[in-house]
Amino acid sequence: VKIDSLRKLFLEELRDVYHAEKQITKALPKMAKAATAPDLKAAFVQHLAETKGQVERLERVFEAMGKPAKGKTCKAMQGLVEEASELLEEDIEPAVLDAGLIAAAQRVEHYEIAAYGTLKTYARLLGEEDAAGLLQETLDEEGATDKKLSALAEGVINLEAV
Amino acid sequence: VKIDSLRKLFLEELRDVYHAEKQITKALPKMAKAATAPDLKAAFVQHLAETKGQVERLERVFEAMGKPAKGKTCKAMQGLVEEASELLEEDIEPAVLDAGLIAAAQRVEHYEIAAYGTLKTYARLLGEEDAAGLLQETLDEEGATDKKLSALAEGVINLEAV
Numbered sequence: 306v307k308i309d310s311l312r313k314l315f316l317e318e319l320r321d322v323y324h325a326e327k328q329i330t331k332a333l334p335k336m337a338k339a340a341t342a343p344d345l346k347a348a349f350v351q352h353l354a355e356t357k358g359q360v361e362r363l364e365r366v367f368e369a370m371g372k373p374a375k376g377k378t379c380k381a382m383q384g385l386v387e388e389a390s391e392l393l394e395e396d397i398e399p400a401v402l403d404a405g406l407i408a409a410a411q412r413v414e415h416y417e418i419a420a421y422g423t424l425k426t427y428a429r430l431l432g433e434e435d436a437a438g439l440l441q442e443t444l445d446e447e448g449a450t451d452k453k454l455s456a457l458a459e460g461v462i463n464l465e466a467v
Numbered sequence: 468v469k470i471d472s473l474r475k476l477f478l479e480e481l482r483d484v485y486h487a488e489k490q491i492t493k494a495l496p497k498m499a500k501a502a503t504a505p506d507l508k509a510a511f512v513q514h515l516a517e518t519k520g521q522v523e524r525l526e527r528v529f530e531a532m533g534k535p536a537k538g539k540t541c542k543a544m545q546g547l548v549e550e551a552s553e554l555l556e557e558d559i560e561p562a563v564l565d566a567g568l569i570a571a572a573q574r575v576e577h578y579e580i581a582a583y584g585t586l587k588t589y590a591r592l593l594g595e596e597d598a599a600g601l602l603q604e605t606l607d608e609e610g611a612t613d614k615k616l617s618a619l620a621e622g623v624i625n626l627e628a629v
Contacts, residue, residue, distance in 0.1 A: 308559040314567055321550075381574060384546030388483075397470040405476055408585040412543060415577035419613075423570040426621055451581075459588055 315427040316372060319363065322420045324376030326360045329413060332386045336406055341399040345407065345457055352410075352450055359443045366428075369435045385413050407458045414451040421447060477589040478534060481525065484582045486538030488522045491575060494548045498568055503561040507568065507619055514572075514612055521605045528590075531597045547575050569620045576613040583609060 308314050333356060337349035367374040389409035392402065421444040428437035470476055495518060499511035529536040551571035554564065583606040590599035 308557055308563050308567075310560070311563060311566060314559075314563050314570075318570060380546035380549050381543060382546070384542035384544070387542050395470055397476075398472070401470050401473060401476050404473060404589075405470075408476075408480060408581075411585060412578055412581040415581035416574055419570075419574040419577035422617070423573060423620070426617075427566075430621075455584070455588075458585070459592075 311427055312431055315424065315431060316370065317377065318420065318424055318427070319366060319370070320375055320377035321379045322417070322424065323360070323363050323367075323374060325379040325382035325416065325420065326356060326363060327376060328379065328382045328386050329356050330360065332389060332413075335393065336389060336410065339393050340403055340406055342403050342457075345403050348450075348453060348457060349406075349410070355446055355450070359446065362439050362443055366436045366439050369433065369439070381416060382413070385409070385416060389413075404458065407454050411451055411454050411458075414447050414454065417447045418444065418451065473589055474593055477586065477593060478532065479539065480582065480586055480589070481528060481532070482537055482539035483541045484579070484586065485522070485525050485529075485536060487541040487544035487578065487582065488518060488525060489538060490541065490544045490548050491518050492522065494551060494575075497555065498551060498572065501555050502565055502568055504565050504619075507565050510612075510615060510619060511568075511572070517608055517612070521608065524601050524605055528598045528601050531595065531601070543578060544575070547571070547578060551575075566620065569616050573613055573616050573620075576609050576616065579609045580606065580613065 308317060330353065333349050333353040337346050337353065340346040340349055364374045389406070392405045392409060395402075395405075397405065421440050425437050425440040425444055428434075428440055470479060492515065495511050495515040499508050499515065502508040502511055526536045551568070554567045554571060557564075557567075559567065583602050587599050587602040587606055590596075590602055
């Protein structure tokens, strides 16, 4: 495919993040299962439900663009998920594992914050206001999740892990 | 290695970001070469110098912790850099390439923002104030770079690429 317009680049990046979100829906149940602090477990379970909503929202963005929803391998998210999986295989204390899981999850959130920020900007520049609105909704959710994880990390888990 | 304390997790994550920064110092010259907008080229060149300073700063953090500076393969950054490299091989219009390079660079910045945010929090909890201060300096730089890239994307390059 020749990428000769911002619209085509937008679609390529939409496919990237669609694949990334699908990978996250597979990783979160494992992270929820591994987490030991009940608050953290609950946060992962809640974020899984939210992520499924974000996948559906992306499908509405594809629809708004008149394109079929299709993923494209997101290597960055593969690396991020792999790092989180490796953590689950480490010989690690429970409270330290929780801290590590939060760190991994915040890296994932920041990938998404960057990706949705770019997509929203492109949608605005392309005059695709419906798509831009949907992308902004997800961007707000990701930002809130990141803040929640920071609070969990600072308030409880790291102190237990010291 | 048994990761039985936040201190050990901190060191593991320090090694991860040290390896990530070294990968970035290799990727940035290619991105600067490929960028077509002079402002963007200049931003990548400037960020390369800054990144080299961040590598040295990490070495000071290792020193403050009484540990040798040593990297540990950061798979997430490998994925991020690979995505940026793939972009350089696409059949792509120059202005669209610039937009894509900014998008890739912002994903890299956000990985670092998440990583340094976590490290700084850990350093504070561990009472390692010197390390925390150094990490905060880099965190501020990464945040500023991300904002600069957003301004470049919104102001000039994406408009040319529409």
